[in-house]
Amino acid sequence: MSDSPITLLVVGVLIACCLTHVRSDSSDHRFKVGDPVPLYANKVGPFHNPSETYRYFDLPFCSPDAIIKEKREALGEVLNGDRLVSAPYKLNFRDEKDSALACRKKLSEQDVAQFRSAVEKDFYFQMYYDDLPIWGFIGKVDKEGKTHPSEYKYFLYKHIQFDILYNKDRVIEISARMDPHSLVDLTEDKEVDVEFMYSVKWKETDTPFEKRMEKYSLSSSLPHHLEIHWFSIINSCVTVLLLTGFLATILMRVLKNDFVKYAQDEEAADDQEETGWKYIHGDVFRFPKYKSLFAAALGSGSQLFTLTVFIFMLALVGVFYPYNRGALFTALVVIYALTSGIAGYTAASFYCQLEGTNWVRNLLLTGCLFCGPLFLTFCFLNTVAIAYNATAALPFGTIVVIVLIWTLVTSPLLVLGGIAGKNSKAEFQAPCRTTKYPREIPPLPWYRSAIPQMAMAGFLPFSAIYIELYYIFASVWGHRIYTIYSILFIVFIILLIVTAFITVALTYFQLAAEDHEWWWRYVNSLVYFDFFFPFHLFNNHNVKF
Known part of the structure; x- marks a missing residue:
């Protein structure tokens, strides 16, 4: 691939830039006594559903400034749903305050109802002080001694206590505590004067x-x-050992005998009637149906695999530390754009090996195979987010930036990779001649059909990583923080081994049943995410913290 070294070089530069950015961050953030330290209010949302977030000032908090100042955010921060604005509190470096007034506001009946609804849903707020996250609840529900929800009392916290640790001229840690004795009663729909205080x-x-x-x-x-x-890793290793022994048994007891027999007496072997996988040796390498789509799937899969490897590299060197806002999303967008040449090269090269002629259409299919469904899903989710005024809704400017990246970076690299793949002159070299007419596939029992085979192909890889999946989904859909990337990388390697072993084993069983249409079935079998989806739903609705 002619542009592959260039792509790898660019990605390497990206990694170096990311690392440089991390190092430069650790040398900044120095303040003198009395210097203003940036404090940004980010978002609010129900604690039980961290994916549902809204802008901080969507709730009727008061602001000391007439105009709310928004922080200029990077692409990854916007994709992450961060909407940073200036907070109503002034926390200058080493400047202690006791019950200082942030602002006053007269809450209307509508404001009171809005706050009460938020308190009832257990809303929390998130802020960032010198890039350190802060959380706190906006209110509480008094249920003590009350049996019916109509008897509950709702209160809004109006006093926040900030406790900050510093080391010389740098901020090290910050926490926020709500004063349980400084409350505003929101139970009734009536106007209330509130003084928001902080210490x-x-x-x-x-x-x-x-x-x-x-x-x-x-x-x-x-x-x-x-x-x-570690229990998860041991469980995965046991699965690998069992599969290794299983495959070794097949290769040593079945295939070895056939190879020895043919090597010792080739003429006698020719006189015998062929059975099983030997019977269809002239059909095994017959090109699959829909070869353009097949090549496009291989190209997109190669790109996504490369993307995963680079993400692991960045994670292992410490780029994705906790609350490095938007770093993961930025890396995903940039690396996906830069690795599109790999998809174009793989798809076009394999498509030409399958004697395809319309390689341009194959490239278009490769470019849309992953981005097309992703775009449709994004349109639906973004429309829902806009309807609910959630921070997950992307601004128009961000959408334009992503479209420009896809148009000016992804598409040209895809075309360059496709041209390189088309001109690679690679040929499909089958070890045996393919017959002119395909043999008829004998009737097979139900458990050898496509759906049961895909289920079996997905079960073992899923069982090897399901524990790590629990923590990943708890991090994505909940409040957990996942940082053990080294263990995740080990599990990823085990996943690749298990997937390869189970694919080889099931392919052998299919060929032994004289079913030579194996291409598409075991590309589909590699998509073991059919087991991930119900597990994902289980975590999304049942993980408790």
């Missing part, structure tokens, strides 16, 4: 700046969590 306490610490993010990843490294992760 600030500073305390010195010996924790170095470079380790200030470690506390957010400690939950993933607790002993009982690590034991579960």
Whole structure:
């Protein structure tokens, strides 16, 4: 592939830039006494559903400024649903305050009802102070001694206590506590005058700046969590050993005997009637149906696999530390765009090997095979997010940026890769001659049909990684933080081995049943996500924290 080294070089430069950015961040954030430290309010949402978030000032909080100042955000931050605006609190470096007034506001009946609804849904807020996350609940529900929901009382917190740790001229840690004695009654729909107050306490610490993010990843490294992760790896290794022994038995007891027999007495073997996989040797390498779609699927799969490898590389070198806002989404968009040449090369090269002629249409299919369904899904979800005014809705400018990346980077690299693949002059070299007419496939029992075979092909890979999937989905759809990328990478390698072994085994069984149409079935069998989806739904609705 002619543009492959260029693509890898560009991605390498991207990695170096990311690492440089991380190092430069750790050398900044220095303040003098009294200097303003950036504090941004991000979003609010129900605690039980972290994916449902809204802008901070969608709730009728008061702002000391007439115009709310929005922070200029990177692409990844917008994709992550972050909408940072200036917060109504002033936390200057080492400037302590006691019950300082942030702002006053007269809540109308509609404002009271809106706050009460948020308190009832257990809304929390998120802020960032010098890039450190802060959380807190906006209110509480008093259910003590009350049996019916109509008797509940709803209160809004109006006083926040900020506790900040510093080391010399740097901020190390911050936490927010709500004063349980400073409340506003929201039970009745009536106008209320509210004074939003806050206090600030500073305390010195010996924790170095470079380790200030470690506390957010400690939950993933607790002993009982690590034991579960290692149990997952041991379980996966046992699966690999069982599959290895299974395949070794097949190869040693079945195939070896055939090879020895043919090697010793080739003429006698020719006189015998062929059965099983030997009977269809002239049909095994017959080109599959819909070869353009088949080649496009291989090209897209190669690109996604390369994308996964690069994401793991960035994770292992520490780019995706906790609350590095939008870093993962930025990496996904940029690396996907830069690796599109791999998809074009793989698809066009294999399509030409299958004696395809319309390689341009094959490239168009390759470019749309993944992006097309993704775009349709995005349109639906973005429309829903816009209807609910959620932060998950992408602004028009961000959509334009993504379209430009796809048009100016992804598409040209896809075409260059396709041209290189078309001119690679690779030929499909089958080890035996393909007959002119395909043999008829004998009737097969139901468990050898496509759906049961796909289920079996997906079950073992899923069983090898389901524990790690639990933690990943709990991180994506919940409040957990996943940072043990080294263990995840080990499980990923085991997943590849298990998938390869089970595919070889099931392909052998299919050929032994004289079914030579194996191309599409076992490309589909590799898509073992048919088992992931119900597990994903289970985690989405049942994970408790």
